[in-house]
Amino acid sequence: xxxxxxxxxxxxxxxxxxxxxxxxxxxxRQVQAGDVAAFDRLILKYRERVLxxxxxxTSNREDAADLAQDAFIKAFQSIHxxxxxxxxxxxLYRIAVNSTLSHLRKNRLRSFFSLESIREDDPVSKELxxxxxxxxxxxxxxxxxxxxxxxxxAMQKLSINHRTVVTLFEIDGLSHQExxxxxxxxxxxVRSRLHYAKQLLQSELQPxxxx
Amino acid sequence: xKRDTEQKITVEDLIRLKRAERPPxxxxxxxxxxxxxxxxxxxxxxxxxxxxxxxxxxxxxRHQLSFGSAAAVAMAIVGLRYMEAHRAGAxxxxxxxxxxxxxxxxxxxxxxxxxxxxxxxAPRAQVEVASDETVSAxxxxxxxxxSHITQAPVAAAPDGAARAPxxxxxxxxLADFREPVSDYSRPAVFGSDRDFxxxxxxxxxxxSEPLATMDPAAERRARLLAPALxxxxxxxxxxxxxxxxxxxxxxxxxxxxxxxxxxNDDRMLVGFRF
Numbered sequence: 001x002x003x004x005x006x007x008x009x010x011x012x013x014x015x016x017x018x019x020x021x022x023x024x025x026x027x028x029r030q031v032q033a034g035d036v037a038a039f040d041r042l043i044l045k046y047r048e049r050v051l052x053x054x055x056x057x058t059s060n061r062e063d064a065a066d067l068a069q070d071a072f073i074k075a076f077q078s079i080h081x082x083x084x085x086x087x088x089x090x091x092l093y094r095i096a097v098n099s100t101l102s103h104l105r106k107n108r109l110r111s112f113f114s115l116e117s118i119r120e121d122d123p124v125s126k127e128l129x130x131x132x133x134x135x136x137x138x139x140x141x142x143x144x145x146x147x148x149x150x151x152x153x154a155m156q157k158l159s160i161n162h163r164t165v166v167t168l169f170e171i172d173g174l175s176h177q178e179x180x181x182x183x184x185x186x187x188x189x190v191r192s193r194l195h196y197a198k199q200l201l202q203s204e205l206q207p208x209x210x211x
Numbered sequence: 212x213k214r215d216t217e218q219k220i221t222v223e224d225l226i227r228l229k230r231a232e233r234p235p236x237x238x239x240x241x242x243x244x245x246x247x248x249x250x251x252x253x254x255x256x257x258x259x260x261x262x263x264x265x266x267x268x269x270x271x272x273r274h275q276l277s278f279g280s281a282a283a284v285a286m287a288i289v290g291l292r293y294m295e296a297h298r299a300g301a302x303x304x305x306x307x308x309x310x311x312x313x314x315x316x317x318x319x320x321x322x323x324x325x326x327x328x329x330x331x332x333a334p335r336a337q338v339e340v341a342s343d344e345t346v347s348a349x350x351x352x353x354x355x356x357x358s359h360i361t362q363a364p365v366a367a368a369p370d371g372a373a374r375a376p377x378x379x380x381x382x383x384x385l386a387d388f389r390e391p392v393s394d395y396s397r398p399a400v401f402g403s404d405r406d407f408x409x410x411x412x413x414x415x416x417x418x419s420e421p422l423a424t425m426d427p428a429a430e431r432r433a434r435l436l437a438p439a440l441x442x443x444x445x446x447x448x449x450x451x452x453x454x455x456x457x458x459x460x461x462x463x464x465x466x467x468x469x470x471x472x473x474x475n476d477d478r479m480l481v482g483f484r485f
Binding site: 117 | 220221222223224225226227228229230231232233234238239241242243245246249250253254
């Protein structure tokens, strides 16, 4: 499953999300019954999304890998407590987000970037980069690298909660309701944080916005 | 940068560019091997001793609000009951001793004149409500219980027009206010609640022996209520009240407490005189 398909799946409407939740619940019941290998299917299904969330919150790929693994291990260790009241992916996201928030608060003063490269095989990103630059070769690569750093820099200027909301909504495609469930806050709070975060990002990324 | 293009790029578009920041394919092989190692160590490793506690606290935490609110309500009820019982024991210590039941004859009131409030007597002790001449002019609503003597004078004016319009209501309210605690609702939380009350009451009985013979509750309540409610009692009751007021002014016969400060400010003398 490649990332674009994953994102498409993340952005689908609720009925499909419901079906997905039901299939997840069946796998979770297997794991709870003692089929440890069944958990691998859940890892394979959600590893890219979980890693994406953690990476976009930390802007550090090494930390992101560790935190994503820890999130899966925590979920595995506490899967017997999963009652099925929320969907498994919401529950897993909550574990990942809480672990990341805890890590970020612990290392508030020690943060540095370790960025993945932007893959231009994705048509959406390629189209966007084409619109932003007419350069080719090394010049284009330099511009993309500069834009990426500026983008991550702007994200890191947001507070942890605002960054989390932007990541979950704009990058991972969760709805306001789902973000509220993951972050354990109200939908109004989610909307407010999203609005404020976008205002700040807009002022930071003004040179890249084309009218 | 293509500034001349007509295409509008928003901040959302730029943020979504981060979706394309993905690790290479070989990263997942490392990721999988590491997570498998961690998973195995999680299976093999012994759970810490506090893990059981965390599970218990997790369950408690899930019901935190209900436990807390139930505890608060229980504490409030227990506290109120205990305070009420303690106050009642302090008011009428002589009632704690189990005397033979003697019910004074109480003339029934006509139904249209006053709603009667009759409290069931507590089985452990019952009190005789004395009907002396002080209260004979007033018909009582009787509430007799273990540690309470509630005898609120009821408007029994010879002429119905002289009665204050809300006198009945006040009398009923007073009777309700002194409502005794029924036995079935008395909490057993503190175990031998009754023994405690009885022992306290008997101890106080010895100290305040003269008071026990006075039957102060009915007499004083009648005196207090008669002047407080104009036109409430009969002429004899009003005369009695004015006489009581004079006696009160002279501070001769009534029990009162006087506080007298000594020459030093750091001590205070409290004296009881009868």
